[in-house]
Amino acid sequence: MTFSSLIAQFINGLQTGSVYALVALGYSMVYGIIKLLNFAHGDIIMVGAYVVYYAIASFALPPMLAVILAVLVSTLLGVTVEKVAYTPLRSAPRLSLLITAIGVSFLLENGAQLLFGADKKSLDPMVSGSFQLGGVNVSYAAVVTIVVSVIAMVALTILVNKTKMGKAMRAVSEDMGAAQLMGISLNRTISMTFAIGSFLAGIGSVLYLCAYPQATPTMGSMLGIKAFIAAVLGGIGSIPGAMIGGFAIGILEALVAAVHLSMWKDAVVFLILIIVLLFKPAGLLGKKTQEKV
Amino acid sequence: MSNVLKCEHLRVVFGGLAAVSDFNIEVEENQIAGLIGPNGAGKTTVFNLLTGVYTPTSGVVTLCDKDLAGMSTIQRSHAGIARTFQNIRLFKDMSVIDNVINSFNYRMKYTIPEAMLRLPRYWKEEKAARERALELLGVFNMQDLAEVNAGNLPYGAQRRLEIVRALATNPKLLLLDEPAAGMNPAETTALMETIGKIRDNFHIAILLIEHDMSLVMGICEQITVLNFGEVIAQGTPEQIQNNPVVIEAYLGKDRD
Numbered sequence: 001m002t003f004s005s006l007i008a009q010f011i012n013g014l015q016t017g018s019v020y021a022l023v024a025l026g027y028s029m030v031y032g033i034i035k036l037l038n039f040a041h042g043d044i045i046m047v048g049a050y051v052v053y054y055a056i057a058s059f060a061l062p063p064m065l066a067v068i069l070a071v072l073v074s075t076l077l078g079v080t081v082e083k084v085a086y087t088p089l090r091s092a093p094r095l096s097l098l099i100t101a102i103g104v105s106f107l108l109e110n111g112a113q114l115l116f117g118a119d120k121k122s123l124d125p126m127v128s129g130s131f132q133l134g135g136v137n138v139s140y141a142a143v144v145t146i147v148v149s150v151i152a153m154v155a156l157t158i159l160v161n162k163t164k165m166g167k168a169m170r171a172v173s174e175d176m177g178a179a180q181l182m183g184i185s186l187n188r189t190i191s192m193t194f195a196i197g198s199f200l201a202g203i204g205s206v207l208y209l210c211a212y213p214q215a216t217p218t219m220g221s222m223l224g225i226k227a228f229i230a231a232v233l234g235g236i237g238s239i240p241g242a243m244i245g246g247f248a249i250g251i252l253e254a255l256v257a258a259v260h261l262s263m264w265k266d267a268v269v270f271l272i273l274i275i276v277l278l279f280k281p282a283g284l285l286g287k288k289t290q291e292k293v
Numbered sequence: 294m295s296n297v298l299k300c301e302h303l304r305v306v307f308g309g310l311a312a313v314s315d316f317n318i319e320v321e322e323n324q325i326a327g328l329i330g331p332n333g334a335g336k337t338t339v340f341n342l343l344t345g346v347y348t349p350t351s352g353v354v355t356l357c358d359k360d361l362a363g364m365s366t367i368q369r370s371h372a373g374i375a376r377t378f379q380n381i382r383l384f385k386d387m388s389v390i391d392n393v394i395n396s397f398n399y400r401m402k403y404t405i406p407e408a409m410l411r412l413p414r415y416w417k418e419e420k421a422a423r424e425r426a427l428e429l430l431g432v433f434n435m436q437d438l439a440e441v442n443a444g445n446l447p448y449g450a451q452r453r454l455e456i457v458r459a460l461a462t463n464p465k466l467l468l469l470d471e472p473a474a475g476m477n478p479a480e481t482t483a484l485m486e487t488i489g490k491i492r493d494n495f496h497i498a499i500l501l502i503e504h505d506m507s508l509v510m511g512i513c514e515q516i517t518v519l520n521f522g523e524v525i526a527q528g529t530p531e532q533i534q535n536n537p538v539v540i541e542a543y544l545g546k547d548r549d
Contacts, residue, residue, distance in 0.1 A: 155409060163408040163415075164394070164401045164422075171384045171395045178382040181344060182396045183370035183462050192405075 004135045009258040010251060015142040015211055017250020018149035022204035023227030024234065024242035025156065026078075026197030032173040032237035033193045034090070036097045040081055040104035042224015044198050046112060048074040048205030049215040053121045063126050071202035078198020079191050087187070105221070112217035123213040126206075141210040152203055153243050156196070160239060169193055173237070222266070229273045235286020244284060295357070297322050297498035298343070298466050303352035305342055312338045313522045316352070320466070320498040320515075325488065327513035328502045329533075331542060334519040336502045337379060340468050343500075344376055345369045357465060371399060373465035377455040377472060379502070385444030389435065389454055392443050393426040396461035429457050432494070433487060449480045453487070460495065467491070469501035473508050481505055485512050510534065518542065 023045060030038045048070040055066035085104050089097050130139040160166035168189045171179040180186060208223065209215075230249045234241025252272065253265050261268075276283060296319045303316040313335045320326045328336050341347045343354060345366040354361045356372055364372065375396075384392050401418045408415045430436050433453045438446065443454060452472060459467055472488070473481045485508055492499055503509045509516060510530040518526040518533060520542040526533055533539055 159405070159408065162419075163405070164398050164403070164418075165405060165408070167387065167391050167395050168398050170387055170391075174384045174386060175382050177346070177366075178378070178384070179395070180366040181370055181376055182458065183367055183399045184395065185367055185399065 006258060007136045009254040011138055011142050013251035013254030014247065015145045016253060017247035018145050019204045019208045020227045020230045020249050021243045021246025022149050022152060022200045023223060024230040024246045025239060026201050027228050027231040028236050028238060028242040029193050029197050033169060033190060035094055036086065036101060037228065039101045039224065040108060041197065041201060042220035042227065043105050043108035044074050044078055044201040044220065045205040045208060045223055046215065046217065046220035047077055047108065048202045049209055049219060050112065050116055052206060052209055053123055053215045056123060067206045070206055071199060074202030074205060075195050075199045078194045078201065082191060082194040109217050109221065116217065118217060121215045123209060125213045127210050145207045145210055148203065148207060152200060156200070156239065165192055226269055229269055233272060233276050233283055235283030238283065238285040241283055241285035295322065296320065297357055298500065299355045301353045303342060303354065304350050305338065305347055306350045311522050313342065316524055318517055320500055322498055323492055323496055324515070325492055325499045325501065325513050327509040327516040328500060328519065329509055329516060330519035335522040336519055337470060340376055340470055340502070343468060344374055370462055374468065375459035375462045375464035376468035377459050377470055379470040379474060381451050381455055383443040383451055383454060385442070387443055388440050389430065389443050389446065390423065390426050390439040392454060392458050393429060393461045394422045396458055397422045397425065426461065429461055432490065433457060449476055452476065460491065465497055467497050467499045469499065471502055471504065473503055473505045481508055488512055
């Protein structure tokens with residue numbers, strides 16, 4: 001394998017990695033605040049992708065408008081799922097929440113199949129073309145994806161560290177009871193977390209379409225699981241962890257493909273999950289939770 | 294002077310056991326009241342009833358003549374009840390100043406777009422919050438620790454930060470749950486002075502739970518003694534110290 005093809009694969013990895021990272025952030029933030037693995041999160045991306053498809057293919061909207069619409073619908077869907085399915089279970093055992101999340105995921109996937117059909121809906125690539133950079137062929141789609149996700153992550157970091165919303169989110173995730181006693185609204189803070197996570201997933205769905213311009217009802221499921229693994233690898237609940245985990249999984253996949261083992265891509269990612277859970281269950285940046293003896 | 298806090302016949306039953314029964318108290322503005330009693334007497338339960346963590350089985354709680362029935366913890370915080378915790382519950386991964394700024398959260402009005410675009414209202418409110426937080430930290434001479442992670446503070450400083458954080462919610466009634474727990478005598482003396490200073494500067498009513506009798510007798514104007522959920526005595530420190538029922542609850546009955 002030549003050096004330039006290695007670099008090309010690395011850029012591919014960064015591209016898919018950015019999407020994983022954006023989706024992993026949603027997983028991690030929601031887990032951080034209500035200790036829920038929101039398995040419906042990946043399916044938000046699928047809905048976003050269909051919005052883009054129908055906006056462009058059926059309503060002939062300009063791509064930019066389709067993108068904004070997709071992000072808006074994803075955000076609203078995320079908050080609606082939280083309000084309808086998770087809020088009534090706030091004081092229920094965590095397991096009930098988890099099962100509900102899986103149920104919501106099935107509902108979205110099968111609902112999409114019912115509404116849009118099981119066949120692939122293919123789009124023309126939204127960003128086409130490529131350029132040469134030191135002998136390496138770089139697609140504009142990869143550049144757009146990496147730049148947009150880095151901007152989104154910087155914005156998120158500022159939001160979480162420098163604004164009252166971010167501080168409220170961190171306070172609620174540390175101690176829900178104490179946060180309430182300081183006058184912080186749980187409902188508003190939790191909804192905001194879902195809104196931000198789903199907003200990022202909406203961006204993720206658009207960027208995913210840049211790489212693979214097609215929508216299917218189950219596209220969110222494997223993407224969601226990969227992002228979940230990225231979140232676990234980075235340390236679930238940790239925002240920088242989700243970013244690092246996302247990029248790491250993306251690059252790993254690309255490198256597996258680079259050595260012509262594409263068929264083993266998913267297996268390697270799941271192997272990573274097993275290794276992390278066995279040897280470093282808190283993830284790279286996660287906090288050690290000590291078991292009380 | 295008007296009552297800030299008034300409880301009438303407050304009672305809560307958990308599975309047939311009355312954790313608190315017939316609790317009555319009146320605390321005025323600028324007054325420090327103490328709540329004492331042996332372990333398990335129901336003192337913290339009273340705090341949980343006042344802050345809406347538990348719903349009373351019967352009885353009335355009013356804050357400045359306003360009935361609090363049916364109000365959530367958050368609404369009660371906005372109405373003017375703040376508390377600290379016996380086991381410190383700071384936001385340990387956040388800086389000292391952010392712990393305080395969190396208490397201003399609901400009074401800050403800017404939106405996410407304003408924050409992301411850095412519009413004037415964001416700067417104005419964040420700057421005001423910072424200044425006010427530093428001012429409050431100044432009450433305890435903690436300005437220099439503003440950027441330290443709350444979890445890294447020494448124990449005594451964590452207790453003081455809990456009080457600052459509670460004060461930042463702009464309360465009318467401040468509930469202190471064992472503020473001197475784990476403090477050495479010098480720290481306790483300093484704490485007593487600060488509690489007095491808070492009362493004088495903020496014009497609020499303070500109700501505190503404490504086992505350190507020198508603190509309770511030293512700064513409380515009125516004391517309520519709980520035992521097995523019931524008020525067994527109420528009065529000035531002198532009256533409480535000489536009350537045979539109180540002595541019996543703490544030390545047991547004289548054998549002859």
